[in-house]
Amino acid sequence: MAISGVSTFYAVLFYAATAIFLGGLAWKIGQYWRTPSPLKIAVTPAPVSAPGAALRVAREVVLFESLFFSSRWLWIMAALFHAGLALALVRHLRYFQDPVWEPVALAQPFGIYGGLAMLGGLLMLLARRLVIDRVRFVTAPSDLLMLLLLIGIGISGFGMSAMARVDVVMVKAFFRGLLMFQIRPLPIDPPLLLHLAAVAALMILFPFSKLLHLPGIFFSPTRHQADNPREARHLAPWAAKLEEKS
Amino acid sequence: MAAGPKIEAPTLDALPTVPAIDPGAMAASKPYVAAKAHQEPLGFPGELLPDWEARAIAKLGELLGKYRSLRVYLDICVKCGACADKCHFFLGTGDPRNMPVARQDLLRDVYRRHFTLAGKVFGGLVGAAPLTRERLDQWYSYFHQCSQCRRCAVFCPYGIDTAEISMAAREIMDSIGIGQKYSNEIIAKVHKIGNNLGLPQPALEDTLLGLEEDVKEASGQDVKFPLDVEGAEVLLVTPSADFFAEPHVDGLIGYAKVFHQAGLSWTLSSYASEAGNFGMFIGSYEQMRKIALRIRKAALDLKVKRIVFGECGHAWRVAYAFLNTLAGPFDFLDPRYPVPQHIMELTRGFIRSGAIRLDRDANADKVVTVHDSCNIARATRMGPEPGSQFVYPRDILKAACPKFVDMHPDTTHERTFCCGGGGGLLTDELLDLRVKGAKPRVEALKQVVESHGVTHLAAMCAICKSQFTKVLPYYGYDMGMVVSVHQLVGNAIRMGEHS
Known part of the structure; x- marks a missing residue:
């Protein structure tokens, strides 16, 4: 089968998006990693040991603990969106695996519910952003566009199964091919092309946007630091240089 | 307290009450600017430097390399607003710039404009803004309406601490010659x-x-x-x-x-x-x-x-x-x-x-x-x-x-x-x-x-x-x-x- 220009375009797009996503994230993580914290600023009460602090960060990442006590409605919306997205992502792993891992196969039906939860959460987040005066005040156009992009990914995803039956075997062959550096044909279906373009856009935007909250939470000193300043002296390299001077 | 505007306490509410936003309500509130005599003993310039904008951006760049908190917190806020109703100054004044996220944005917008690709390319679309004299006045006013109490940081899902941001902003302002009289005189x-x-x-x-x-x-x-x-x-x-x-x-x-x-x-x-x-x-x-x-x-x-x-x-x-x-x-x-x-x-x-x-x-x-x-x-x-x-x-x-x-x-x-x-x-x-x-x-x-x-x-x-x-x-x-x-x-x- 001849490879269409569209397939080539999407192949190049996904290679570029993956490179920007991974390269950009590595660059930002490296930057966060290298930037020192001169002072101990854990928000207390805080764990007094490093494993305790790691657990605290884990609870934030998995359970959104602080948000739970901050705003219950927002927590519900955020949890719906993020957990839904996670399930949908797991469902999509099958496009990259042959044979498909058992857990991924088992998760397939939940992926659908995940997608629905994600869309529901996103729509509520969007409504909230427009309705609550405080949130509207701090909303930049990009905050709305980011929500619309994610909603677009969700709707185009469901559009493939609801409206146009996309040849998923061919889609899988396309992505398996990319993994082996081969360009294979992609079905030319508008919902699919929209879906993939939006996902690529999200990957490209990731390292340059507020989506950096994903790696950033692991580098938040108020959360990741252990509360032990009296027990162990903490000194940043640039602060140590001040001591040499005086 | 002879001169000056009459100060009236707001009417007390039962907890918890979140006010409707009242933009600009506290824009005029600011502490006295430090004079030369208060600035120079600390090694800060005595008055606003002629090239203050470039120096402020350079100072921000320096601080970004020295404080992980600043570096990370300016990037990762998603503007969810969980902090908005947690600040006593917002609850007491209704001024939306006293919401922790909006206070941070006064600095974050400038960071985006000068230190991020998105801000340089897309500008206002991503909320980026230049450091103008008007913006500097907002910094002076609203970064001196933060008591660095960190209540926002308790409730932020990422632990973003507005105190870290307001400290950085004050350090930048001191470095360009616009310090706060009260603190600098005391130091x-x-x-x-x-x-x-x-x-x-x-x-x-x-x-x-x-x-x-x-x-x-x-x-x-x-x-x-x-x-x-x-x-x-x-x-x-x-x-x-x-x-x-x-x-x-x-x-x-x-x-x-x-x-x-x-x-x-x-x-x-x-x-x-x-x-x-x-x-x-x-x-x-x-x-x-x-x-x-x-x-x-x-x-x-x-x-x-x-x-x-x-x-x-x-x-x-x-x-x-x-x-x-x-x-x-x-x-x-x-x-x-x-x-x-x-x-x-x-x-x-x-x-x-x-x-x-x-x-x-x-x-x-x-x-x-x-x-x-x-x-x-x-x-x-x-x-x-x-x-x-x-x-x-x-x-x-x-x-x-x-x-x-x-x-x-x-x-x-x-x-x-x-x-x-x-x-x-x-x-x-x-x-x-x-x-x-x-x-x-x-x-x-x-x-x-x-x-x-x-x-x-x-x-x-x-x-x-x-x-x-x-x-x-x-x-x-x-x-x-x-x-x-x-x-x-x-x-x-x-x-x-x-x-």
Whole structure:
């Protein structure tokens, strides 16, 4: 089968998006990693040991603990969106695996519910952003566009199964091919092309946007630091240089 | 308060009430700008530099490389608004720029414009904005409407701490010549004389002798207030307001009685006669370190074995969390004790061991509640366990007072509301802001006054004490309602009977 220009375009797009996503994230993580914290600023009460602090960060990442006590409605919306997205992502792993891992196969039906939860959460987040005066005040156009992009990914995803039956075997062959550096044909279906373009856009935007909250939470000193300043002296390299001077 | 606009307290609501936004409501609120005479002793330019914009951006770049907090927090905010209704200054004023996220955005927009690809390419679409004179004025106004209390950081899903942002903004402003008079004038006094009030050694000595006479007259006991005594076991570092202001001084009398009864030798230092460290408020590591090193030198010169801090919120943060970093290592002190210790760690220990005895009947006329100071609550501990910063003061208060009531749980412990005067805002020209900022705290106080007949508010911070005595009358409460924790201890302690 001849490879269409569209397939080539999407192949190049996904290679570029993956490179920007991974390269950009590595660059930002490296930057966060290298930037020192001169002072101990854990928000207390805080764990007094490093494993305790790691657990605290884990609870934030998995359970959104602080948000739970901050705003219950927002927590519900955020949890719906993020957990839904996670399930949908797991469902999509099958496009990259042959044979498909058992857990991924088992998760397939939940992926659908995940997608629905994600869309529901996103729509509520969007409504909230427009309705609550405080949130509207701090909303930049990009905050709305980011929500619309994610909603677009969700709707185009469901559009493939609801409206146009996309040849998923061919889609899988396309992505398996990319993994082996081969360009294979992609079905030319508008919902699919929209879906993939939006996902690529999200990957490209990731390292340059507020989506950096994903790696950033692991580098938040108020959360990741252990509360032990009296027990162990903490000194940043640039602060140590001040001591040499005086 | 003769001149100036009339200051009115807002009407108190039942908790929790979130106001509708009122853009620009507090845009005119700002502290006096530091003059040349306040700036130059700290090494800051005396006036706004001609090329201030380029220098501000360069300074921001420098700070981004030095503070992980700033670097990460400017990137990762998703503008969810969870913090928006957590700030006492927003709750008290309704000005949306007092929502922590919007306050941060004043700096974040400029960061995006100059330090991110998205901001350079897409500009306003991603909220990026240049640093204009108008923006700088907003910085000056609103970064001086943050008391660095960190309540927002408790509730932020990523732990973004607005205090870190406002400290950075203030450091940038100092570096281009637009500093805050109140803080910078005080820091210069510490460098020159040793304390925020500018009390020289002879005046301090006089004051302490006067206190000895007062205590002798009232209790018949020879309680000493030692100054610069070499070889004492403990160096007590306390906020200089404790030497003069009410009810602070009653707290100092309380510490002295505790030392006296426990038989522990102690001394104050005229060289390090200040626990407060306003270097933190202006975000300057160097200034904070210079002030902290005075305490190290005093401890070495006086050959003490332990360093103990008196009642002060931000001072305890700098002491507990930063002193070891700034002025350590303290390997010359007695390794059996943490460095430094809080006076409440000692007092609670003495109560439990029986070294001091408290007679609760002495405070039987009072129903007491406690104000958790933000810096103590959200940045420190007192004992070995997390949360001991809440347990120790309450243990002491319950041992000293028969009737103790806590305020609403959404306003105590790590959720405590700032008094409204912290972070370098305790200056008269900001009184309107301070009165409004106290609103959530006073609402919670009103609730326990009405439901439990609370008569006294115990505070453990010099700034909280000064702020409450000043602003409570605007809400119809008597300033005498504010007491020091150690004032209640001093009332209740049984003198003379050594066990």
